[in-house]
Amino acid sequence: MTKHLIGHAPSRRSVLKGMGAGLVAASAFPGYTWAQSSAPIKLGFQLHRTGIGAAYGRWYERTAQAALKVLNDGGGINGRPVEIVFEDDATDPKRGAEVVEKLASQAGCDAIFGPLFSHVVIGSAPRAGELKIPYLVCSEGYHVASGMLNRWTLQPGITDVRAQVSSMAPWVMQNLGKKVTMVYPDYAFGYDHRDFFTEAVKAQGGEVIAQIAIPPTETSFTRYLPQIPAETEVLYHVMVGPAVLTFVKELGDFYGSGARPQIFGFIDSLEAVDTATPGLEFLEGTHFWEGHNRVKQADASEAETFYRAAVGVDDNGASVSDAKDVSTYAHMFSCWETLFIIKQGMEAAGYQGPADRQKFVEAIEAMTAFEAGNDHPQGAKMFNGKTHQVFGHQFISKVEGGKLIRVHQTAIEDGMYPDAVDYTTQSF
Amino acid sequence: MKVWILHVAVLLALLVLLLVLPAYHATNLARIMVLAVFAIGYNLAFGYTGLLSLGHALFFAAGVYGAALPVTYLGFAQLPALIAGLVAGAVMAGLTGLLALRTAGVSFMIVTLMFAQAGYLSLLYFGEVTGGDEGLVLPGAAGLIPGLSADAARTTIAYGLFALALIASLLLVRGRFGRTMVAMRENEERSRMLGYNPFAVKLAALVLSGLFAGASGAAYALLFGYAGASFATIQYSILPMLWVLMGGAGTVLGPLIGTAAMFYLVDIAGSYTTATLLFVGVALVLLILFAPRGILGTIRERWLPWLP
Amino acid sequence: MGFGPFLLLALMESAVTAATLALTAVGLSLVFGVMRVVNVAHGEFFMLGAVAAWFITNFIGGPPWFAFLMALALAPLAVAAIAALADRLILKRLDYEPEATIVATIGLLYIFQQAALSFYGPQAMPVEPPFNFRIQLPWFGYSAYKLSVILLAALVLIGVWLFLTRSKAGLVMRATQVDRETAQAFGIDTDRVYAAVFALGAGLAAIAAVLIVPIAQAHYLMGHDPLLLAFITVIVGGLGSLRGTVIAAILIGLSDGLIAFFWSPTLAKILATLLVAMVLVFRPQGLFGARTT
Known part of the structure; x- marks a missing residue:
């Protein structure tokens, strides 16, 4: 039974396929850079779909989906389409590390982002460091800037x-x-x-x-x-x-x-x-x-209006389709902003494939400021490359x-x- | 003889799998082997001696922190830390047993549950030292064995630990003490009349069980570089019970099969559906309806009566 | 605030805890006592009761007291029906074999959690209390609804006690608890008794949940703590003794509330847990259980 199960590669996963997703995955042909130029960039999302973080997870997923659509409509990253593989970590640190493994080794993701709960981040970051895969957390914990984690773990999307x-x-x-x-x-x-x-x-x-x-x-x-x-x-x-x-x-x-x-x-x-x-x-x-005003304020910026509509949140901070379904508005912008920082970082690093992961991390470390706008609807921010931590209003x-x-x-x-x-x- | 051939073959098959499987599944297998040691330990207490404990998270967590704290605060090297964790698991089981074994049956279940709950809360209470719910980051597997990469070292140690645990449990249950344990499970009164001291036998079984749990916890923390209070939650008492019952209580290979089955159940569910819990729940119900004695237990009952 | 008022507040809080705990635990005690089944899904029946109450009150609308009463009547029935179905489809086929039922009820636990997560959602949502009246004492205010929970729970418990001691169905249940084989020999259809007991146990948990949900909201993971506490209560009270279960619920509610006054709360929880465990260590049959093995 075990053997049978191990041989069983998942065929239908919750992948968002961008344009050209049918092309051969980049990692299958590491030697041929021409084959990578139009293959999708694959990002893993460590999602609190079940467990204690599920209320956040649901909105984190919606926000990431919305951001992904905007990103792909705007030409993706370096002209390549982007897809996100969502994987449930049950808001558990042990499963979190396994999910990092799965997204990196099995799904062949270029980078991983999205976890919120501190214990999941701390439990998973060591494995991300060993696998040498960029791990961009949206957790507001002080564990990144405190020096507890590693070079591959960054928090560019939310203030701690x-x-x-x-x-x-x-x-x-x-x-x-x-x-x-x-x-x-x-x-x-x-x-x-x-x-x-x-x-x-x-x-x-x-x-x-x-x-x-x-x-x-x-x-x-x-x-x-x-x-x-x-x-x-x-x-x-x-x-x-x-x-x-x-x-x-x-x-x-x-x-x-x-x-x-x-x-x-x-x-x-x-x-x-x-x-x-x-x-x-x-x-x-x-x-x-x-962290971000749930109720749409009188002086809301254009970017704020754009973001709110894209994610599907009404002026009171609830889902446009169900007024009882209130969002986790003060935190979830971090998923959106992190995705656009990944874009910026990959483009700055001339990212081609997993071999450029280190260049990608260095490119993010070199960032110092983010301007408010559609990519950063919560507002302007300053990034400290040494501590891997962002600071915002x-x-x-x-x-x-x-x-x-x-x-x-x-x-x-x-x-x-x-x-x-x-x-x-x-x-x- | 058949028995030994089977178990050696299983160990060899695992070795081959570790070498040929893709990286992802090889690491999974390393995790499964470490956790199966925990399940083997649980099986000694529950499957063979009949002690239904809901407190094994305490022994597992004792192993986790018995290894993690010396590494973090006393500068222990990792292999001595592994020994420290293993001892911590056994000592914790001994202390628990001295009190909890005054009870039996469901009372034993609840007393062990409550001790484990107190242990979990203590980890939070002493959060300054233990890292509480957030936990501690440990050095990881790199450098565990000089000259080997982190992955290779992890796999080697996981395999070595599992092989040791499997052979030890096989020797144990086929030996004199194993028969005493089973006698205790089947009829405590009778074995008392045969001159055994039930309390001493059960305590010894529980300490052994805790030793396995501690070894597993210590190895898990050291190999995967993380210790946290979540390892002491009730979930980690229920999981080994589930692994053992799925694989077959009172079978030597059942814990491995149950652990692997449960791991891949969750893993595959995550790939196919967003309703992961439903998938796992239905699978458990169906499994137990069609194999009420667990996978290996049912196979033994129907086809292979000689299985240990 | 002085010692007196604080003690009063702690007592009132403990009483609310004890009341709902007693209901949940009596349900578990029946299942445990009659069927000898370790029902790991008992907490999920509690959760389903709360979630059902949310759906019912939202669906019915109208004045809060009316919607709440409907929920109090319908949610436990719905949960009891689900439980009876689970008994017929699964537990009966396992012949109530203790180890197999543990796995089966863990499976049920996952299934119910996923159902709640998919159809209800991951967030906590409240049910409006039947009345929003606040009692203002000289030192602090207190919700009148919380006090009414104590009363309602007591009424339900008295009802259960009367049912078990005075009705024929109750007598049949108790007879089955004492000796299944003999009961069968007397022509009792024990399959039906088991289904009824399982449904009744789940229904009691659901009643407790409906009572608590205006205070504590429905959430798909809310069944965890009631399950652990109910198990502890049943065993400390003594298996098979409903009186013991109720007294244990009160003791556990009180110890939890009062120890917190003297120590830091987390330390208090540790001490209270160990204290209750020690009761069992030195009195393994529980406070009111007959000594058996």
């Missing part, structure tokens, strides 16, 4: 958590209050928030007076709420996972219409959740970080009439911090 929280702190201190209580999940993702926000608050002359860590298996939160000190001026919350809405609702039950601190949350607490859900009325007047929105309206935009420099690593000195 450390930069996000540090850039928020000044505005929060000046406008909401100086005494902060933080509520965050009791594991690594939460610790990034705890450590970097606390540090940034101190630098602004504020104080974090309580840190409330919620265990990962918790599905009800009310009993933690009394630990919020009465003198709290700002309540900072960030939660992830399916129980997040419960947390926000219970916060509402707890405070009701009575006196309450200012509330500042990371939109992660409400990604893929409708802010107009019954029971969330108390969110009115509270603030959120957004962050947004603070206020809930007004059940909608998230932007009240502040940080400067890119607000989130920058000293380099912790120089990947360019590492060997390939």
Whole structure:
């Protein structure tokens, strides 16, 4: 049985075939460069289709599909069509590494992108490094810039958590209050928030007076709420996972219409959740970080309008075909932008095939800035080739009439911090 | 004699497969062999001794971290770290057994489950050291064996470990202790009257089982360069049970077959459909309807009664 | 906030946890006790109940209390029907062989999860509570609906208890639990009893889920924690003892809530887990179980 299965190469995979997809795959003829010139470029997408990240995965896939269509309509990469192989990693680090393997060795992808969850990225990156395949993550974790990973792993599409929280702190201190209580999940993702926000608050002359860590298996939160000190001026919350809405609702039950601190949350607490859900009325007047404004703002750029229409998102941030299907808007732009950075990098490197992977990584490392536009609908960004990390604008929105309206935009420099690593000195 | 020829032939076939398979499947086979060691260990406790544990993730994770922590913080070389992981798995199983073996049947299942859950939460609680849910990146297989590439070293060690585990388990279950274990599974009261100490026998079986699980966890972490708390979740207690039941509980080769079948079930499902879980679920149900004793267990029952 | 109000809040929270846990666990206890089946898919019946409630309330519309009552009536029936079907098509053919049923119910778990993922989706969506009333205490506010969950769960449990002790069907179930062969000898159709018990167990999990879904939303992976907790509760309570199951649910709900007051929450979870495990180590038959092996 085993042998039979091993010999069984998949014949029908979820591939998006571009023009000329019927041509012989490039890797089959490594010696003949002429054969590669029109063969499609194959990109692997490590997708959280099942598991805890599925709500993100669904929108990451839609965004990548939309970006791919725009890319191919515009002539592909170096004139070659592009196709994406999507493979489910079940949001699991072990399966993640296997998927990297499958996309690189079996599907013959030129590069891999797309994972969001930190543990999947950290579990998969070592294998990507061994296979020497570019691995472009969309995860907002601080693990890339911290130096934990390797030369083949880059994060050019989304700002990391450390930069996000540090850039928020000044505005929060000046406008909401100086005494902060933080509520965050009791594991690594939460610790990034705890450590970097606390540090940034101190630098602004504020104080974090309580840190409330919620265990990962918790599905009800009310009993933690009394630990919020009465003198709290700002309540900072960030939660992830399916129980997040419960947390926000219970916060509402707890405070009701009575006196309450200012509330500042990371939109992660409400990604893929409708802010107009019954029971969330108390969110009115509270603030959120957004990586990208879910509700179309009055001053939305042309690129923003173009992007929104291409992905199929309405002005409220839900699917155009189902208003209950709310997007993960604050994060998913990273898939779109990463695809266009791959294009830019491959064209700069004169990418022909897997032999040029190293040149491709070097080409991305040489990048310094991205201009706002259709390729970068979230806005302009600066890229640090040494730490493999991009830095962009962050947004603070206020809930007004059940909608998230932007009240502040940080400067890119607000989130920058000293380099912790120089990947360019590492060997390939 | 037939038995030995069969198992040596299987080992030789694996060797040939490793050499001729395309890179992707060869690496998969390395993963399967390492995980099959975990399944073999689970089979010793469950298939032969009748200990239905839902806590083996604890022993596997003990192996993962027993190897990963010394490498990260004490500068251990990788082979000593492998030994450390293996010992950690056995010690953890011993400690668990001392308490949990006071219970039997479903109570044993739940007690081991809860110990494993406490272990998982502890990995998160001590996240500063363990890396928590995100985990730790380890050096990987490069340089494990001087002069060999990472892939070659990984395959060699995975194969060596599996061959050792398979032969050890074969010797074990065909030996005196194996018969004692089975006696314990079949009728504890009777074996007590025959002069065996059930607690000691079961504890020994569990420690052996934990040793295999620890070796597998340590090898997995070292060969693939990653340790994380996800290896301690309940999923990693259920998986070895599933592998063993699929392959055939109480058969020596069943764990390998079950592990490989499950791996390729998931892998192939991902290539053909977006409804991967449905594919896997239906396959499991059909398999168990038509082969209720697992693949090899059913073959043994129907055609090859001499299979160990 | 002082110690008193905090304790009050913790107690109320524990009571809500205990109430839904008791329902889920009693369902599992019946299946476990009568059929001797380790039903790994029990948590998925819980999940299906919540998802069904979402579909029903959205389909029916109307005032929230009406939609919710319809969900409370229909979702458990739908889930029970699915369970009965699964019993007939799969478990019965395996002759309830313990090891084979573990694999089969793991298979069912995957099938149900995929069904929910494909037809319902990966996101968490709430069901509107039948009423949105907030009780404002001097120290904090509390959802009145949550308190009503305790009451409703208690009513259902009393109903189950009456059914099992006073009705003929309940008597037949208990007789089958004590001794399957003898029950058969007395002309009881044990196949039907098993299907009914499996359906009833799944239906109870679904009721618990419908009650919890206005607080905690439906999500396709939500069955995981209820499954583990229910298993623990059933065994700690003592196999075959419904009274034990309910008391264990209360103890586990309380230990979880109160220990969190004294230690950091994750450490509290670790301690609570070990504490409950120790109960079993030193009393393997559970709190109210008869000592058997």
